[in-house]
Amino acid sequence: MLEVLDVSGLVTFQDSGRRGWQSYGVPFSGPMDWFAHRVANSLVNNTTDSAVIEIGLGEAVFRAKRDCVLAVTGAGFEVVNYIWTFPLWTSFYVRAGWHVHVKKICGGNWAYLAIAGGFVTPSILGSRSTYLRGGLGSAICTGDILQTGKPANELGKLAAQNFPVKKYMNYSQSPVIEVISGPQQDKFTKDGIQTFYESEYTLSNSFDRMGYRLEPVPRTAQESSSLLVPSSAQSITHLASADLISEGMTMGSVQIPANGQPIVMMADAPTTGGYPKIANVIRADFPLLAQCEAGVSKIRFKEITVEKAQENYREVCNSLKTPYQ
Amino acid sequence: MLKPLGDSAVLLQLGDEINPALNGRVHTLNALLHTNTITGILETVPAYSTLLIHYDPLTLTFDQVADWVRDKTTQLDESFHRTPRRLEVPVRYGGASGLDLEAVARSKGISPSDVIRIHSEREYTVYMMGFTPGFPYMGTLDERLILPRLQTPRTLVRAGTVAIAGSQTGIYPLDSPGGWHLIGWTSLTLFDPSSGTPFLFSDGDVVKFIPLEPLKSDSLLPVTPE
Numbered sequence: 038m039l040e041v042l043d044v045s046g047l048v049t050f051q052d053s054g055r056r057g058w059q060s061y062g063v064p065f066s067g068p069m070d071w072f073a074h075r076v077a078n079s080l081v082n083n084t085t086d087s088a089v090i091e092i093g094l095g096e097a098v099f100r101a102k103r104d105c106v107l108a109v110t111g112a113g114f115e116v117v118n119y120i121w122t123f124p125l126w127t128s129f130y131v132r133a134g135w136h137v138h139v140k141k142i143c144g145g146n147w148a149y150l151a152i153a154g155g156f157v158t159p160s161i162l163g164s165r166s167t168y169l170r171g172g173l174g175s176a177i178c179t180g181d182i183l184q185t186g187k188p189a190n191e192l193g194k195l196a197a198q199n200f201p202v203k204k205y206m207n208y209s210q211s212p213v214i215e216v217i218s219g220p221q222q223d224k225f226t227k228d229g230i231q232t233f234y235e236s237e238y239t240l241s242n243s244f245d246r247m248g249y250r251l252e253p254v255p256r257t258a259q260e261s262s263s264l265l266v267p268s269s270a271q272s273i274t275h276l277a278s279a280d281l282i283s284e285g286m287t288m289g290s291v292q293i294p295a296n297g298q299p300i301v302m303m304a305d306a307p308t309t310g311g312y313p314k315i316a317n318v319i320r321a322d323f324p325l326l327a328q329c330e331a332g333v334s335k336i337r338f339k340e341i342t343v344e345k346a347q348e349n350y351r352e353v354c355n356s357l358k359t360p361y362q
Numbered sequence: 363m364l365k366p367l368g369d370s371a372v373l374l375q376l377g378d379e380i381n382p383a384l385n386g387r388v389h390t391l392n393a394l395l396h397t398n399t400i401t402g403i404l405e406t407v408p409a410y411s412t413l414l415i416h417y418d419p420l421t422l423t424f425d426q427v428a429d430w431v432r433d434k435t436t437q438l439d440e441s442f443h444r445t446p447r448r449l450e451v452p453v454r455y456g457g458a459s460g461l462d463l464e465a466v467a468r469s470k471g472i473s474p475s476d477v478i479r480i481h482s483e484r485e486y487t488v489y490m491m492g493f494t495p496g497f498p499y500m501g502t503l504d505e506r507l508i509l510p511r512l513q514t515p516r517t518l519v520r521a522g523t524v525a526i527a528g529s530q531t532g533i534y535p536l537d538s539p540g541g542w543h544l545i546g547w548t549s550l551t552l553f554d555p556s557s558g559t560p561f562l563f564s565d566g567d568v569v570k571f572i573p574l575e576p577l578k579s580d581s582l583l584p585v586t587p588e
């Protein structure tokens with residue numbers, strides 16, 4: 038059991054996602070960074086779909102009610118366990134009464150805390166993922182007591198597992214995010230499509246689990262004098278209307294509304310949307326984008342084929358097969 | 363027309379407009395895909411004129427999914443038919459739960475009872491679901507009721523509120539923000555996650571609104587004013 042001593046930001050349970058209800062308007066949800074989520078579970082020997090705590094836009098402090106083994110992964114955080122500061126991507130032993138502080142530093146947005154034995158939370162529509170806008174689950178609050186299950190192994194054997202450095206996701210402040218060309222290429226001007234692939238973007242401050250709004254990084258000193266108003270040269274132009282008859286979309290869909298600036302759909306993306314989609318981020322790169330920092334990261338997009346994207350995804354999944362080599 | 367939407371979904375576009383026949387084809391094809399699915403197909407999202415098929419990229423390639431859908435589309439033209447489910451929805455029009463009834467009537471130059479009569483006399487099809495869990499996008503609304511959305515959306519619309527916008531009508535399943543014109547309220551529960559059948563509606567349903575006598579006093583909870 039863990040007691041929540043203090044939380045700020047957006048702290049929720051997320052398992053590997055809610056499948057099967059999108060035709061009723063229920064988003065997939067699940068983690069913003071599936072890679073970190075999966076590794077957190079594997080470090081404590083939980084099944085890949087176990088619920089873990091996702092910590093974003095803030096930080097969290099817990100107290101162990103009894104001895105346990107935890108693992109924290111992600112980017113932009115460090116862990117203080119009792120008096121020791123740890124990097125992420127390891128599992129560690131926590132004695133009853135110790136405090137564990139998942140502490141925000143720079144370099145990312147989301148951390149994942151898994152406990153050996155998993156968290157016992159109610160499954161709603163087949164999933165333990167929280168979807169706040171739809172009232173599915175609720176945010177984790179100060180004072181909550183979190184129930185946990187029985188660990189798969191003796192605690193002593195589960196602690197001090199390290200995720201191999203060579204398998205780390207290549208989190209970066211200037212990532213090149215690979216995308217697949219979107220289904221509405223014919224709704225944009227040639228220049229508009231070129232603008233998307235040639236601009237450098239950063240994440241605006243209005244971002245959450247639903248979507249990331251991007252804004253162009255000014256290309257020249259002259260442009261940077263008007264920081265808040267993106268120059269029209271860096272606005273993606275539509276051929277005619279920016280409206281589309283609503284249709285299904287997915288995590289990673291890059292929508293371009295009338296203002297010409299991209300919005301990338303994230304874990305809590307609505308199931309359908311009405312703006313043309315210029316591209317779709319590939320699964321293997323969701324984690325890179327999810328961990329980009331508002332105003333800091335410089336993001337570029339690069340087009341690849343579906344075949345290549347699936348190959349990349351298979352490769353990342355294969356590298357996560359345990360035991361780690 | 364079949365196109366990839368990322369590395370784990372295929373978008374099938376059957377047309378480019380909102381019309382009942384086209385949407386009927388979407389729902390019929392969707393039902394056909396579900397009666398005879400293949401391993402690796404995860405779920406589908408029917409919309410007005412499109413069907414999005416989510417698949418597992420570790421199991422299937424884009425071409426395999428596209429071939430399967432193409433094959434099913436051929437069967438659709440031959441023999442497959444689907445009988446839609448019919449649902450009746452009792453509605454109290456106007457009052458605190460249908461705040462915009464009079465404004466709608468005024469802007470269309472008709473009386474509130476005309477609005478009620480016109481809205482409730484025809485059957486609607488649930489074209490698609492989205493926005494919030496369980497929200498049915500229904501159409502097609504009589505031309506005499508067509509209005510653009512509110513200039514400023516309300517921050518809170520009560521669950522059960524019946525509303526119209528453009529050529530559509532819908533019901534809010536949860537307390538949520540909303541930009542449609544509110545004309546009535548139903549006591550039916552549209553979304554109950556603890557139930558075995560959590561959603562009242564599903565895409566393709568046929569819906570008829572049944573007007574109830576107006577309440578003498580408006581005892582319903584007020585909607586937060588904008």
